Amino acid sequence: MCLATFASEYRVVSKSERAVHRVKLNNDCGFVVKRTRTQPAVVRYVRFSETKNPELFYQSILQLFLTYREDGQLKPAGFEMFEQFYRHGHVRLGDELLHSVKAVVDLNRCKFERDADELDNIQNSIDNDGVLEDAWCELCPEQELERLECIEERRETEQIVEEHVDGIPDLVVNSKDVAHLEKRNNVLNREDGLALVRSLNETQMCIFYQVRQWCLGRVNGAKPDPIHVFITGGAGTGKSHLIRAIQYEANRLLQRGCPDDICVLLTAPTGIAAHNLNAATIHNAFSIGKDVRLPYTPLGEEKLNSLRAKYSSLQLLIIDEISMVDHKLLAYIHGRLRQIKQSGDYSPFGNVSVIAVGDFYQLPPVKGKALYLDDVGVDLWSRLFKVAELKTIVRQKDPVFSELLNRVRTRSKGTPMLDSDIEILKRCETGEVSSALHIFPTNRQVNEHNVVQLLESCPDYVKIEAQDYVNSKKT
Structure with a gap:
């Protein structure tokens, strides 16, 4: 039995429900029972483009319509790609006979996809030619x-x-x-924008012009495929500097016909990162709650209509601090953009281009796995995004100190530091208490440091004892 048949013919049994022929799932995942009183359920699943994303297309149909017990059986040894196994592979089923993988998948697939080619042609016709407004x-x-x-x-x-x-x-x-007026943030005049672009180094300029060329293609009606780029690099390599240059140029080109619309959206997973770039948090921008769980929960029509009106012209999404984004949050971004753009071809991120910026050596997600770690389900990261690495440190002029920072960045927990690096860092000690931002491992140390800084900043203070308090799990 393939996964699609199982999802269609079986349903989950609640703890309070008593069923005679229920089947227990492994790993204490509950019970299921075969549907007898109702028709088989309609199975909804992602449909990737066979031409634009061939590997994701063949991986998804193998997962859905081929009987298997572990992911390794979908691409056995000797097959480098899912398409090769689909076209030339063979499997043994319950009858112990050797069957072609393509024949098994196509047989199961035809049960769930009726007139799929005709529907795809209709959708492509609408995407290319648009809806005929004067048909009536x-x-x-x-x-x-x-x-x-x-x-x-x-x-x-x-x-x-x-x-x-x-x-x-x-x-x-x-x-x-x-009516009310809203201040437009992240708007540079032409002189400052040109100065910003001229300050880019060679590697930054190469990435900048690739994005610019894509924007020109969109403006000229060439309909280029969406770009998915991951810009990474150590501290001081100019990632934020490059983001501002890309945002300026993309806004300048894409907003020519609609200067008040949002064509480029800059986001970050945390409030601090968003504040530093005058951006919006991912949760606030796409109405995503704090408790992100899979499977994906679609947005209600009322909020969805507001987002569709707000992001109707959105073409480029920039995500900063991508190291703090996990697979679930990325899946919700993909789901929200698909709902907003109403893309019927299941293209990643609703055919919106995505530029992810960050460093996986920095902070990981608070809960969940980092994107470079494999996760169960559809992979929206490793096979989709192309990597562009910035290596030249532009923040520090001292090459010795820059190399030290790179060694600290890539150092593992059990690796000892070089004696020369320790000596350089000790030379930076002044013995004075700095008022710069401090980071501590515990809340108690944070509170103690904050109290000391407050007393030094405000020697004349008034201490008030709280009379009422309420226990809160959040605080």
């Missing part, structure tokens, strides 16, 4: 003419009402109640 006018021209006349008559009536309202001050609506 061609079918019923008289009714369309009547509708347009009604709209024109309503406009004339509203105009007459507004003329009467202008003469009665009490009926005039305050403009503050119907």
Whole structure:
């Protein structure tokens, strides 16, 4: 039995429900029972493009429509790609006979995908040509003419009402109640933007022009495929500097026809990282809750309509501090963008280009696995994103100190530091207590340090004992 058949013909049994023929799952995952009173369930699954993402396409159909017990059986030894195993592989099923993998997969797949080619052609036609707005006018021209006349008559009536309202001050609506102004952040003038671009080094400039070339293709109507790039590098290599340059140029090119729309969105997983770049947090930008769990929970229609109106022109998403993003959060970003863009071809991130920036030697996700670690399910990271590494340190002018920082960055826990590095770091000690930001391993040390800094900053203070308090699990 393949995975798609199992999901269609069996259902999960709750703890309180008593079923006679229930089947116990391994690893204490509960019980399932075969559907007898109802029809087999409709199975929803990701459908990747066979031409744009061939490996993900063949991996997904093997997982769904081929009987297997472990992931290694989907690409046995001797097969480098899932497509090779699909076309040339053989398996033994319950009858102990040798069957072609392609024949087994196609037989199971045809049970769940009916008229799949025709539906794909229709979707591609809509994506390429768009929805014909004047289709109703061609079918019923008289009714369309009547509708347009009604709209024109309503406009004339509203105009007459507004003329009467202008003469009665009490009926005039305050403009503050119907409109408001929003300050646009991350806007550079042309002079500052050009200075920012000129300050990029050779590696940064190469990445910058690749993104710029993609933006020009979008503006000129060439419809290039979405880009997925991971920009990494150690501290001081100019990752944030490059982000600002890419954001400036992409906004300048993509916002020509719609200057007030959001074409480029800059996000970060934490509030501090977002504040440093004048960006938005991922959770706030896409209405994702704190408790991120799989399977993906779609967004409700009310909030979804707001996001669709807000991000209708979104073409490029930049995620900073990607090391703190886990597989579940990345899956939710993919799901939200698919809902917002209403992409029916299951393309990654709803056909929105994604630039991820960060360093996996830095902080990992608070809960969950880092993206470079394999995870169960569809891989939205390792096979999709291309790596661009910045190696030149531009923040420190001293090459010796720069090399020291790189060794500290890549050093494992059990590896001893070089004596020369320890001597250089000891020379930096001044003996004075610094007011710079400190990092401590425990909350107690944090509170003690904060109290000392407050007393030094404000010698004249008033101490007030709290009379009421409430225990909170969050604090």
